[in-house]
Amino acid sequence: ExxxxxxxxxxxxxxxxxxxxxxxxxxxxxxxxWYRQILGQKVEFLVSFYNNEISEKSEIFDDQFSVERPDGSxxxxxxxxxxxxxxxxxxxxSSENLGPATETQYFGPGTRLLVL
Amino acid sequence: xxxxxxxxxxxxxxxxxxxxxxxTYSDSASNYFPWYKQELGKRPQLIIDIRSxxxxxxxxxxxxxxxxxxxxxxxxxTETQPEDSAVYFCAASIRGNNRLAFGKGxxxxxxx
Numbered sequence: 001e002x003x004x005x006x007x008x009x010x011x012x013x014x015x016x017x018x019x020x021x022x023x024x025x026x027x028x029x030x031x032x033x034w035y036r037q038i039l040g041q042k043v044e045f046l047v048s049f050y051n052n053e054i055s056e057k058s059e060i061f062d063d064q065f066s067v068e069r070p071d072g073s074x075x076x077x078x079x080x081x082x083x084x085x086x087x088x089x090x091x092x093x094s095s096e097n098l099g100p101a102t103e104t105q106y107f108g109p110g111t112r113l114l115v116l
Numbered sequence: 117x118x119x120x121x122x123x124x125x126x127x128x129x130x131x132x133x134x135x136x137x138x139x140t141y142s143d144s145a146s147n148y149f150p151w152y153k154q155e156l157g158k159r160p161q162l163i164i165d166i167r168s169x170x171x172x173x174x175x176x177x178x179x180x181x182x183x184x185x186x187x188x189x190x191x192x193x194t195e196t197q198p199e200d201s202a203v204y205f206c207a208a209s210i211r212g213n214n215r216l217a218f219g220k221g222x223x224x225x226x227x228x
Contacts, residue, residue, distance in 0.1 A: 043160070045215050055214070104162055
């Protein structure tokens with residue numbers, strides 16, 4: 001069964017550094033998402049992406065964040081200048097399409113980001 | 117914005133008993149309600165979902181019920197087994213919007 005994959009599984013970085021988190025969505029899916037989960041807290045929506053553009057973003061997704069689909073398979077989340085509070089598990093998800101009701105979102109295994 | 121609350125935060129059950137987790141949501145426009153199971157160190161896995169045009173859905177030992185009037189939906193696990201031990205997240209989405217709002221999660225512990 002196809003799955004969403006993410007790399008790296010863990011990332012440690014210094015405050016102020018740029019990080020890029022990578023995701024490979026399921027191949028026939030058209031909608032892509034990033035969520036984050038700070039330790040012990042709920043999963044929070046960051047951004048959704050469709051047809052090579054952001055379709056929605058949350059208040060968390062400020063100018064320090066950007067997303068890109070650089071080729072036909074990868075979907076990346078970039079944090080330009082990391083802050084301590086960016087430490088979290090970052091989940092990528094994808095769904096097949098947007099029909100009359102929301103389609104099922106399949107999650108990747110996550111990247112645990114630690115900002116020191 | 118949408119707000120999703122889960123109760124209880126932790127639930128311990130004896131193996132073979134039933135477990136029920138309840139979620140409430142605030143936005144009456146929500147029309148899709150998935151439940152995810154997350155085992156330690158693993159990805160959230162969709163276990164069941166329900167759309168607003170039905171009131172109940174069942175898949176073997178798992179069922180979900182939806183009360184649109186009261187704006188709550190519940191996960192029911194019958195004949196619990198140790199492998200059911202995990203964190204369970206409920207979520208709700210908005211009509212015409214793929215964004216999912218998650219609850220904080222319930223830690224379910226099945227005691228052998």
